Amino acid sequence: xxxxxxxxxxGSVAKESGIPIKTIRYYEELxxxxxxxxxxxxxxxxxxxxxxxxxxxxxxxxLGLSLLEIREFLEIHDQGDLPCDRVQESLxxxxxxxxxxxxxxxxxxxxxxxxxxxxxILPQNSAATICPIIEQV
Amino acid sequence: xxxxxxxxxxGSVAKESGIPIKTIRYYEELxxxxxxxxxxxxxxxxxxxxxxxxxxxxxxxxLGLSLLEIREFLEIHDQGDLPCDRVQESLxxxxxxxxxxxxxxxxxxxxxxxxxxxxxILPQNSAATICPIIEQV
DNA sequence: TTGATCTCTCCAGCCCACTAGAGAGTCAAG
DNA sequence: CTTGACTCTCTAGTGGGCTGGAGAGATCAA
Numbered sequence: 388x389x390x391x392x393x394x395x396x397x398g399s400v401a402k403e404s405g406i407p408i409k410t411i412r413y414y415e416e417l418x419x420x421x422x423x424x425x426x427x428x429x430x431x432x433x434x435x436x437x438x439x440x441x442x443x444x445x446x447x448x449x450l451g452l453s454l455l456e457i458r459e460f461l462e463i464h465d466q467g468d469l470p471c472d473r474v475q476e477s478l479x480x481x482x483x484x485x486x487x488x489x490x491x492x493x494x495x496x497x498x499x500x501x502x503x504x505x506x507x508i509l510p511q512n513s514a515a516t517i518c519p520i521i522e523q524v
Numbered sequence: 525x526x527x528x529x530x531x532x533x534x535g536s537v538a539k540e541s542g543i544p545i546k547t548i549r550y551y552e553e554l555x556x557x558x559x560x561x562x563x564x565x566x567x568x569x570x571x572x573x574x575x576x577x578x579x580x581x582x583x584x585x586x587l588g589l590s591l592l593e594i595r596e597f598l599e600i601h602d603q604g605d606l607p608c609d610r611v612q613e614s615l616x617x618x619x620x621x622x623x624x625x626x627x628x629x630x631x632x633x634x635x636x637x638x639x640x641x642x643x644x645i646l647p648q649n650s651a652a653t654i655c656p657i658i659e660q661v
Numbered sequence: 662t663t664g665a666t667c668t669c670t671c672c673a674g675c676c677c678a679c680t681a682g683a684g685a686g687t688c689a690a691g
Numbered sequence: 692c693t694t695g696a697c698t699c700t701c702t703a704g705t706g707g708g709c710t711g712g713a714g715a716g717a718t719c720a721a
Contacts, residue, residue, distance in 0.1 A: 407679085407680080409679070409680055409681080410678085410679065410680085413678075413679065413680090417678095426687080426688085427687090428686070428687040428688070429686080429687080430687070430688085448678095453677075453678090454677080454678070455677095
């Protein structure tokens, strides 16, 4: 089989990206990846930009986005022009959420530092009615 | 039943924290929460600091920690003194991971901003062999 | 005492994101 | 033309984190 210059079979995509074949097929099924078509025998053909997509997926996923959310963003990307109002709205919300998440990670960071130093991170005998950890940190 | 001054039944914990009863029982089963004991009839009694714990759990979870990881941190906290070497090691690793995660969130933030502006976030026709999105951003 | 309203345990099922395996077809090299 | 590696689809199972329901007991107000 002569694979066209820029196309890759799923196996080499898997090998180069470190993502299992099964997972790649699963992502394609969900619509996160697109193939350039198939060989006559039905083998998937991927173009080289699949790696950028896989990388985006991996990264976004580690940040807590679901595969469906990621698909939405990839679809916006694929559209190539300004997203419609509804999508802009959802993007803006996500932005806010991401900001909050960054802040919370910074809090967690400090808490882990305290644990390392042998300090408590939660009040041991608190009579607080509203959780103090948020204000406290 | 006369509940002692500082103790709460699971229902009011659920109501005040917004976390379902089932989930609270589940957390206790996993060892994330401890009760102050039970009533004669077997009802769980929680002290007021359960809210701080629940809050910590919720927050940590949103940041991508598993319940088992969270339990580990709570156990360190409960111990109250300097964690042993092995645990310090794991804490330090987690700290590094958190730092990386913060950086990646900042990248994602910029990417979402670009999507909002109608710009592409992935190369459309890239011949890159190594994913460009990381360097690109 | 008798309801209404908790709460208990136990077991089953759901959703997400895979992952394993079976059985069959495809491809390049020799 | 065969061999061996690769790929296909399909079905089913896994693990984490809940969530629902059954059936039974506990608590409390009237």
